[in-house]
Amino acid sequence: MQVTETQNEGLKRAYTMLLTAQELDDKVMDKLKEAQPEVEMKGFRKGKVPLALLKKNFGQRVLGEAMQEAVDDAMKAHFAESGDRPAGEPAVKMTNEDWKEGDDVEVEMSYEKLPDIPEPDLKSIKLERMKVVPDDGAVDEALASLAENAQNFEDRKKGSKAKDGDQVTMDFVGRVDGEAFEGGSAEDYPLVLGSDSFIPGFEEQLVGVKEGEEKDVTVNFPEDYQAEHLAGKEAVFSCTIKAVKAPKPAEIDDELAKKFGAEDLDGLKGQIRERLEVEYAGAARAVMKRALLDKLDEMVDFDLPPSMVEGEAKQIAHQLWHDDNPDVEGHDHPEVEPTEEHEKLAARRVRLGLLLADLGQKAEVQVSDQEMTQAIMEQARQYPGQERQFFEFVQQNQQMQQQLRAPIFEEKVVDYVVELADVTEKEVTKDELQKAVEALDDE
Known part of the structure; x- marks a missing residue:
């Protein structure tokens, strides 16, 4: 295949590749010869079908494959000879769109080559590695954080109002249009106010509740709520407060x-x-x-x-x-x-x-x-x-x-x-x- 350079600017390269009709026909015949030993046709023994008959029956079928292989081989040979490494997949297109069997095949290939990269003197590089030795203060700070995350809750004095950060234990039933819905009810549910684990606006309405109190909480499900039948709808949750507990950091000890x-x-x-x-x-x-x-x-x-x-x-x-x-x-x-x-x-x-x-x-x-x-x-x-x-x-x-x-x-x-x-x-x-x-x- 004849390859001609048409662009060489910076890292941009372009080439035309000419595959003559004879070269393509030879490629087709080579593929048919390769397949001949395995071909069976009526009137012929396996492997004895004449090439002319194979070409007549299967030539069109292998033509596209032979053309692609020829172009691929030409590209591989070009990159092996030039040493170019394309920065991405080369753009390849057939330029004679009115091609018909018997014509030469004209292909245009373009790409950006990877540059030649200079090798820096790595041993001349000077770097500084910072080192921090954990002191007792940092360890104590981390311990305090662990204790806070491992916090327990203890009952507040009877009659105390729930504050943000408190744990409220409650029974609740949620209703939409007066009808209870699946997944909207629970008993003895522990909810930490301010944890944002419930629908937006729910927890804020429970700030100030007391043990034994009953309270209706009205909220709107978000428009993008995962349960489509509830998305965007108003819901009323009837809540019975059974306990109000204050957070208590865990003791920093062996336990x-x-x-x-x-x-x-x-x-x-x-x-x-x-x-x-x-x-x-x-x-x-x-x-x-x-x-x-x-x-x-x-x-x-x-x-x-x-x-x-x-x-x-x-x-x-x-x-x-x-x-x-x-x-x-x-x-x-x-x-x-x-x-x-x-x-x-x-x-x-x-x-x-x-x-x-x-x-x-x-x-x-x-x-x-x-x-x-x-x-x-x-x-x-x-x-x-x-x-x-x-x-x-x-x-x-x-x-x-x-x-x-x-x-x-x-x-x-x-x-x-x-x-x-x-x-x-x-x-x-x-x-x-x-x-x-x-x-x-x-x-």
Whole structure:
């Protein structure tokens, strides 16, 4: 197949490929010869059907397949010879749309090639790793938080009014248009006021109730309520208050420790200290990673595939629009045009993404099957009861696998670079680390 270059501008490439009628006919005949030993036809023994007859009966059927194979082979040969790596799927189209059998086939192929990426001197990179040693104050603070979350409730003095944060035990019956509805009744139900576990407006109306009191609570079901027959309708809940209890933080003692799986309070403190060390190390790594990416971004400069930058900019603009409009869950909204700031951020992401991918490839960084399985299982936990279906879905979906593999690969490449870099450790306070983490969000 004859290949002629028609565009060579920056990273953009375009070629015309000419497949002559004779070349296509030869390809068809090769495929028919390949199939001939297995073909049976009336009047002929298996494998003895003449090629001319095979072409007459099956030539049209294999023509399209032969044409596609010829184009695919030409593309593979071109990329092998040129060394180009396309940034995306090459655009391929047949240019002589009025083609008929016996004509030459003219095909146009265009793509953006991945750039040649300079290799930075990783050993010249200087990084600082922040380190926080959990002190007794941080451990005590975490203990207090655990005690608050493990709080109990004790009866308020008889006749006391319920306050926000109190637990109210009650019987209730819900009615719509005077008729009780399924799922709208309960007995001895413990409800913490202010927990937002009931329909909006319900809990606020119970503030001030007393033990033994009966109260009707009137609320409107949300328009998007999951039970369509109740959505948007007014409901009246007849409530009988059976107890009003005040929150009481759990005592910080061995009993509390046992609730959280430790043998005693000292054991729980040890677990907390270890958890804090992991949390601090994770935060410190995030700060160091940002510093590393900033340095890498400064060290390299190369042409970027325009389509990759454009696609990334659109994705950034779209995501930020949804962040500013959290009530809009679907995508049936006006098109969001990327700004210059979006394009600048997109260029950085694409540049760093290509650089890290290149560094990882040269260092032969691999994501193991075990790491992938762990990542899939962590994602599957977000779908209780459907873990198996999610696992099977990922196994059959290459794009989803790539989405899970990409962040693992990136972290492993970062670890590889950090090992080569000159890293010094600096002990800081928790507040200093927190300030550095908050600065990441501001950039």
